[in-house]
Ligand SMILES: *[C@@H]1O[C@H](CO)[C@@H](O)[C@H](O)[C@H]1NC(C)=O
């Protein structure tokens with residue numbers, strides 16, 4: 001385009017110079033009147049030639065202008081196409097960015113949901129663990145309650161209100177028939193046996209009396225038919241003698257404890273409660 005304009009300027013300046021030189025020639029030639037007519041014809045021919053030349057030049061310039069205009073239009077078109085392409089590209093990029101942003105938002109939402117799920121799962125697991133522990137604790141509490149209920153064990157009983165109790169030819173299981181206390185009913189006042197209701201450590205004690213005039217007295221403690229203790233005493237004055245002792249025993253559920261006297265022995269009691277048998281649970285195991 002710039003080249004075309006330069007060409008145009010050059011053409012115009014050339015044209016101006018030619019006109020001026022033509023005028024000079026005209027003036028010079030007019031001075032010579034002799035050859036005036038011939039000169040005038042010549043001059044006219046020259047002017048026509050120049051005019052033709054100028055017309056050709058204008059035609060050329062028009063062609064050039066048209067070409068330049070076409071070129072300009074092409075360039076404009078090209079630029080427009082490029083700009084449009086760029087715009088399309090920009091729009092596409094923007095769309096892509098928007099899509100990516102949307103995707104990012106979706107991913108974030110999914111992540112948040114996953115995190116919430118994980119947290120929920122953790123809380124559920126914790127809850128389940130707590131429930132399990134609670135159930136175990138409840139079972140334990142129930143067991144403890146049962147044990148505590150069964151652990152209320154204490155008894156005391158007097159032997160008899162009716163004087164002497166004698167074994168005769170065979171050893172005798174003593175039945176302390178006068179119940180003073182029997183919490184938990186572990187002592188049987190008809191058989192004289194104590195039966196352990198829970199596994200634990202128990203304490204048993206007794207005090208028994210006889211009136212000794214040249215006799216022996218004795219007492220034995222048994223656990224499940226096995227002797228644990230044998231005490232005896234003797235005297236000649238006919239007054240009261242007492243045997244008294246106690247044992248701490250570890251018993252399983254169902255273990256039995258009782259007192260006996262050997263064959264041909266006796267004990268004394270009346271409403272004064274001289275002979276008594278007592279026991280209680282110290283603690284369960
Ligand atoms: C109980 O025994 C003692 C000693 O033998 C006697 O002194 C007392 O009178 C007896 N009591 C009863 C109520 O029989």
Ligand SMILES: *[C@@H]1O[C@H](CO)[C@@H](O)[C@H](O)[C@H]1NC(C)=O
Pocket residue numbers: 158178179180271272273
């Ligand atoms: C002997 O024990 C019974 C029963 O607990 C009681 O009622 C009685 O008063 C006791 N006898 C004496 C002399 O303390």
